[in-house]
Amino acid sequence: xxxxxxxxxxxxxxxxxxxxxxxxxxxxxxxxxxxxxxxxxxxxxxxxxxxxxxxxxxxxxxxxxxxxxxxxxxxxxxxxxxxxxxxxxxxxxxxxxxxxxxxxxxxxxxxxxxxxxxxxxxxxxxxxxxxxxxxxxxxxxxxxxxxxxxxxxxxxxxxxxxxxxxxxxxxxxxxxxxxxxxxxxxxxxxxxxxxxxxxxxxxxxxxxxxxxxxxxxxxxxxxxxxxxxxxxxxxxxxxxxxxxxxxxxxxxxxxxxxxxxxxxxxxxxxxxxxxxxxxxxxxxx
Amino acid sequence: xxxxxxxxxxxxxxxxxxxxxxxxxxxxxxxxxxxxxxxxxxxxxxxxxxxxxxxxxxxxxxxxxxxxxxxxxxxxxxxxxxxxxxxxxxxxxxxxxxxxxxxxxxxxxxxxxxxxxxxxxxxxxxxxxxxxxxxxxxxxxxxxxxxxxxxxxxxxxxxxxxxxxxxxxxxxxxxxxxxxxxxxxxxxxxxxxxxxxxxxxxxxxxxxxxxxxxxxxxxxxxxxxxxxxxxxxxxxxxxxxxxxxxxxxxxxxxxxxxxxxxxxxxxxxxxxxxxxxxxxxxxxx
Numbered sequence: 001x002x003x004x005x006x007x008x009x010x011x012x013x014x015x016x017x018x019x020x021x022x023x024x025x026x027x028x029x030x031x032x033x034x035x036x037x038x039x040x041x042x043x044x045x046x047x048x049x050x051x052x053x054x055x056x057x058x059x060x061x062x063x064x065x066x067x068x069x070x071x072x073x074x075x076x077x078x079x080x081x082x083x084x085x086x087x088x089x090x091x092x093x094x095x096x097x098x099x100x101x102x103x104x105x106x107x108x109x110x111x112x113x114x115x116x117x118x119x120x121x122x123x124x125x126x127x128x129x130x131x132x133x134x135x136x137x138x139x140x141x142x143x144x145x146x147x148x149x150x151x152x153x154x155x156x157x158x159x160x161x162x163x164x165x166x167x168x169x170x171x172x173x174x175x176x177x178x179x180x181x182x183x184x185x186x187x188x189x190x191x192x193x194x195x196x197x198x199x200x201x202x203x204x205x206x207x208x209x210x211x212x213x214x215x216x217x218x219x220x221x222x223x224x225x226x227x228x229x230x231x232x233x234x235x236x237x238x239x240x241x242x243x244x245x246x247x248x249x250x251x252x253x254x255x256x257x258x259x260x261x262x263x264x265x266x267x268x269x270x271x272x273x274x275x276x277x278x279x280x281x282x283x284x285x
Numbered sequence: 286x287x288x289x290x291x292x293x294x295x296x297x298x299x300x301x302x303x304x305x306x307x308x309x310x311x312x313x314x315x316x317x318x319x320x321x322x323x324x325x326x327x328x329x330x331x332x333x334x335x336x337x338x339x340x341x342x343x344x345x346x347x348x349x350x351x352x353x354x355x356x357x358x359x360x361x362x363x364x365x366x367x368x369x370x371x372x373x374x375x376x377x378x379x380x381x382x383x384x385x386x387x388x389x390x391x392x393x394x395x396x397x398x399x400x401x402x403x404x405x406x407x408x409x410x411x412x413x414x415x416x417x418x419x420x421x422x423x424x425x426x427x428x429x430x431x432x433x434x435x436x437x438x439x440x441x442x443x444x445x446x447x448x449x450x451x452x453x454x455x456x457x458x459x460x461x462x463x464x465x466x467x468x469x470x471x472x473x474x475x476x477x478x479x480x481x482x483x484x485x486x487x488x489x490x491x492x493x494x495x496x497x498x499x500x501x502x503x504x505x506x507x508x509x510x511x512x513x514x515x516x517x518x519x520x521x522x523x524x525x526x527x528x529x530x531x532x533x534x535x536x537x538x539x540x541x542x543x544x545x546x547x548x549x550x551x552x553x554x555x556x557x558x559x560x561x562x563x564x565x566x567x568x569x570x
Contacts, residue, residue, distance in 0.1 A: 240525015
């Protein structure tokens with residue numbers, strides 16, 4: 001067998017294998033809703049009222065609940081109309097649906113937030129991220145990982161305050177200059193694992209107002225991102241946001257999709273790259 | 286240039302092109318929630334209470350609402366614990382998340398339902414579908430399209446009754462034998478564009494009880510599927526179901542993802558198939 005023939009066979013096998021091994025992984029970065037969730041003080045508490053939980057008149061099982069809550073509860077989505085109003089501003093039911101399925105970038109600022117609770121992400125944090133993972137794509141969704149999801153069960157740990165007085169809050173967020181840089185990249189969405197994209201001490205929410213004024217949606221109280229590839233590299237985020245006429249947001253199921261490479265599977269794009277390289281070599285041998 | 290060299294170049298170009306053209310399309314098959322949604326009579330009506338809708342003390346815009354509703358409202362998800370109770374039954378927060386992202390099959394029974402409102406899907410409907418689109422995959426999600434989403438704005442059109450008396454309801458659903466065949470295929474979810482997988486006249490919900498007893502989730506009042514590829518071929522459905530501790534279901538954002546071939550783009554899998562065929566030929570020329 002000549003070298004060229006061998007190369008043909010290797011390429012053929014690689015391409016054939018790439019068709020069958022694309023194992024998709026799904027990671028849920030959504031906190032479960034319940035009555036103990038730490039919540040922003042001005043909203044009503046989450047209530048689950050059990051209406052039926054047992055056998056019905058036919059002798060079969062029948063269980064269901066009523067749910068009562070404020071839109072901006074738990075892991076949730078802020079439609080741009082939450083903090084901005086202009087012609088064409090998006091409500092939860094009018095946001096173009098392709099914006100809900102986009103490449104994810106996860107900017108890990110756990111060390112910074114661990115060092116200083118009131119840390120605000122800077123343009124330099126974004127530029128540092130881009131040096132490692134490439135430029136944030138137009139239309140992408142960027143989530144800042146401050147390591148805050150580990151605090152989720154405790155109001156005091158999340159808000160840095162025993163009191164519901166908003167002037168006592170301390171938690172990290174996104175600085176206005178960083179938000180401006182993200183908007184210049186053309187992102188569709190910005191998220192945090194804290195209760196607000198504006199850091200705890202903010203009382204006038206300039207980052208909410210700026211980003212939503214650009215029709216950019218927000219994600220808050222995002223759940224644990226530790227099972228995602230570093231930087232969110234290769235992840236498509238699906239934002240399963242509630243769709244409500246006149247809705248300013250709502251609980252969102254956040255599902256991160258990516259090719260699983262942890263169990264020895266090779267991602268399709270890697271195989272295609274190898275295939276292309278082999279093809280180029282094959283042109284010259 | 287020899288025939289083999291030309292073939293190499295063609296294969297190379299095809300593979301290279303396949304890397305860059307994967308244009309993903311997102312179709313939303315979710316009805317918007319609002320206070321006029323036709324609803325099952327025993328649940329509370331959907332309420333959106335405006336809490337803020339104007340400028341706040343800082344002079345900036347601030348709008349949000351409280352939402353109050355029954356879990357089984359609008360386009361929604363039934364966790365298996367809605368109609369079944371056994372050790373290991375899934376709640377909305379405990380359902381394995383990979384079950385929410387699976388290949389979709391859409392079985393179109395619009396003609397049958399148009400002819401007879403109380404039509405129940407049969408095993409033969411499934412077998413006919415499989416002859417055209419291939420066997421329903423293990424773990425897949427199957428939705429029956431009765432053409433019912435066109436009736437969504439009218440309670441009478443959806444339920445076939447002016448009355449909320451459940452004994453007067455007429456709409457199509459899934460027959461028990463068809464449900465048994467789907468369960469034998471190992472599906473994770475079964476959906477309909479009507480208010481219930483059990484047809485209108487049912488009063489004891491055998492299909493709910495059977496499927497949920499197999500830990501299969503349900504989707505009801507699914508929105509317009511007309512923009513999907515025929516049969517749901519090549520579609521991955523993402524079920525953005527609310528995640529509630531103790532939840533028996535909830536509104537779900539249903540996003541259908543597929544490669545867009547309508548604008549002349551060729552799906553990656555087709556290119557890979559062509560590539561493999563070329564490779565096989567290349568081995569012998």
